[in-house]
Amino acid sequence: MNLFNLFGNKTFSHGIHLEEYKEETNSKSTRRLPFAPEIILPLAQNIGKPAKPIVYKGQHITRGELIAESTGFMSVPLHAPVSGIVKSIELVKVADGEKQLAIVITTSLNSGQHVIAADTYNNYLTMSREALVKAVQNTGIVGLGGAAFPSHVKMTTPESTPIHTILVNGCECEPFLTTDHRVMLERIEQLILGIHIAMKCLDAPKAIIGIEDNKLDVLQEIKPHLPNDGSITIEAIKTKYPQGAQKMLASALLGIEIPSGGRSSAVGLAIFNVATLAKIGLLLPTAGGYTERIITITGDNLSNPGNYLTPLGTPLRFLLEHAGFTGTGDASLILGGPMMGVPVSSLDVPITKATGAVLILDERATGHDEIMPCIKCSRCLQACPIHLNPSEMGQLATKRQYQTMEETYHLQDCFECGACSYVCPSNIPLVQYFRVAKKLNYERHLSEE
Numbered sequence: 001m002n003l004f005n006l007f008g009n010k011t012f013s014h015g016i017h018l019e020e021y022k023e024e025t026n027s028k029s030t031r032r033l034p035f036a037p038e039i040i041l042p043l044a045q046n047i048g049k050p051a052k053p054i055v056y057k058g059q060h061i062t063r064g065e066l067i068a069e070s071t072g073f074m075s076v077p078l079h080a081p082v083s084g085i086v087k088s089i090e091l092v093k094v095a096d097g098e099k100q101l102a103i104v105i106t107t108s109l110n111s112g113q114h115v116i117a118a119d120t121y122n123n124y125l126t127m128s129r130e131a132l133v134k135a136v137q138n139t140g141i142v143g144l145g146g147a148a149f150p151s152h153v154k155m156t157t158p159e160s161t162p163i164h165t166i167l168v169n170g171c172e173c174e175p176f177l178t179t180d181h182r183v184m185l186e187r188i189e190q191l192i193l194g195i196h197i198a199m200k201c202l203d204a205p206k207a208i209i210g211i212e213d214n215k216l217d218v219l220q221e222i223k224p225h226l227p228n229d230g231s232i233t234i235e236a237i238k239t240k241y242p243q244g245a246q247k248m249l250a251s252a253l254l255g256i257e258i259p260s261g262g263r264s265s266a267v268g269l270a271i272f273n274v275a276t277l278a279k280i281g282l283l284l285p286t287a288g289g290y291t292e293r294i295i296t297i298t299g300d301n302l303s304n305p306g307n308y309l310t311p312l313g314t315p316l317r318f319l320l321e322h323a324g325f326t327g328t329g330d331a332s333l334i335l336g337g338p339m340m341g342v343p344v345s346s347l348d349v350p351i352t353k354a355t356g357a358v359l360i361l362d363e364r365a366t367g368h369d370e371i372m373p374c375i376k377c378s379r380c381l382q383a384c385p386i387h388l389n390p391s392e393m394g395q396l397a398t399k400r401q402y403q404t405m406e407e408t409y410h411l412q413d414c415f416e417c418g419a420c421s422y423v424c425p426s427n428i429p430l431v432q433y434f435r436v437a438k439k440l441n442y443e444r445h446l447s448e449e
C-alpha cells in the first residue's frame with residue numbers, strides 16, 4: 001500500500017524539489033553537548049529591543065538565573081546557560097560580521113551545572129490570558145524557526161482579529177535540517193502542552209500540526225497523544241520546498257491565502273514552529289528560562305554529525321570540535337540550511353536563540369559557477385512560490401532600478417527562499433540581488449520619513 005495515498009497530497013503551487021540530505025542525522029537521538037569553557041551571550045537575540053544586563057563583571061551566576069531583563073513588550077530576557085563568573089560585558093563579533101554587546105561568562109566546569117531552583121506555575125492553564133502571555137515572555141522564548149520574533153508578542157492578538165486556527169509548523173523543508181523532526185519524536189508531551197498554551201493565549205479553538213510526508217514516523221508517534229475532541233490534529237502535506245514558509249503552509253493546509261504585505265493574523269491564523277511550542281511546553285510549567293536548544297550539526301567532513309542539545313552562547317569552534325570536524329578552513333560554514341542560512345566566516349561567533357543548524361559544505365558547496373546572461377527560460381517563474389517574476393527583477397537589479405522592483409514587481413513580498421536562484425541555469429544569484437535591493441529600498445524609505 002502506498003502510505004502517501006493515506007494522507008493525501010496537499011501542497012501549494014510552484015516550488016521546487018530538492019535532494020534532502022537528512023539521513024545522516026534524522027534517525028539519531030538528540031545528545032547533550034558538554035558545556036564550553038566560555039559562553040558568549042549577545043544581548044540582541046530577538047527581533048525588537050535587546051535585553052539589559054542586570055549582572056556585573058566578576059559576579060557568580062547560576063545556570064538558569066536571570067542575567068538580562070527585557071526592555072519593553074517587544075523584548076525578551078536572557079538567562080544564564082551555565083553556572084560561572086561574568087568575565088565581561090563587551091562588544092563581540094556575531095554571525096553577520098557586526099559587533100554586538102554581549103555578556104561573556106567563564107564556565108565553572110566543576111560546578112555540576114545544576115539549574116537554579118525556579119518558581120512553578122501550578123495554575124498556568126487557569127491563568128488569565130494576559131498573565132499567561134507575560135509568563136511566556138518571562139521564559140525568553142523567541143521563534144525557534146529562525147525568525148527570532150518574540151513568541152509572547154505573537155500570542156497577543158488584538159480582539160478585532162480573532163484567531164480561528166493555530167498552524168504548528170513541522171515541515172522543516174530545507175535540506176540537511178532535522179532538528180524539528182527530532183523534537184516531534186522526542187518532545188511530544190511538551191509540544192502538545194505548548195500548543196494548548198498557545199490556544200489558550202489566543203483563545204483559538206483549533207490547531208493543526210503540519211508536517212511534510214517525509215516524516216510519517218512523526219505522524220504515527222503523535223497521533224495517540226492528540227486530544228479526542230479533535231481540537232488538535234496533524235496532517236502530512238507534500239514534501240516540497242519551501243513548504244515550511246508561512247504562506248505556503250496556510251495555502252497547503254487550509255487553502256487560505258495570506259494577502260500580499262499582510263500578516264497571518266489578518267486571515268485568522270497564528271503560525272508557530274514546533275520547536276518553539278515544545279520549548280514553551282517544557283519551560284512554562286516550571287517558570288524556567290530559555291538557555292539551550294537542539295541544533296543539527298551536519299554536512300561534510302564531520303565524524304560525528306547529529307542533533308545536539310546545545311547551551312546558548314556556545315562558540316561555533318567548540319561545537320565543531322565535538323561534532324568531529326576534520327575539514328579545512330576552505331569549507332563553507334552556514335548557520336541554518338543551505339537555502340536560507342547565513343554564511344559565517346569566524347569560528348568564534350556564538351550559537352544564539354535562533355540558530356537551528358550548523359552546516360558545513362565542502363565538496364557539495366555551490367555558488368562558484370560563472371554568472372551567465374539570462375536566457376529567458378522562465379524556470380525561476382515556475383519555481384517562485386508566490387508567483388513573482390524573478391527574471392525581470394534580476395534584470396532590474398543589475399540596472400539598479402530598485403524602486404521599480406518594489407512598485408511594479410512586488411519585491412517586498414519576496415521572502416528570500418532562494419528557489420529562483422537554485423533553478424537558474426545561468427547561475428544568476430537572484431536572491432542575493434533581491435536581498436540587496438530590499439535593504440536599499442528600506443534605507444530609502446527611512447531617509448524619506
Ligand code: SF4
Pocket residue numbers: 383384385386387388390413414415416417418419420421430431434
Ligand atoms: S527568493 Fe523571492 S523571488 Fe526567488 S523564488 Fe523565493 S520568493 Fe520568489
Ligand code: SF4
Pocket residue numbers: 373374375376377378379380381390391394423424425426427428
Ligand atoms: S531561471 Fe535564470 S536564465 Fe531562466 S529566466 Fe530566470 S533568471 Fe533567466
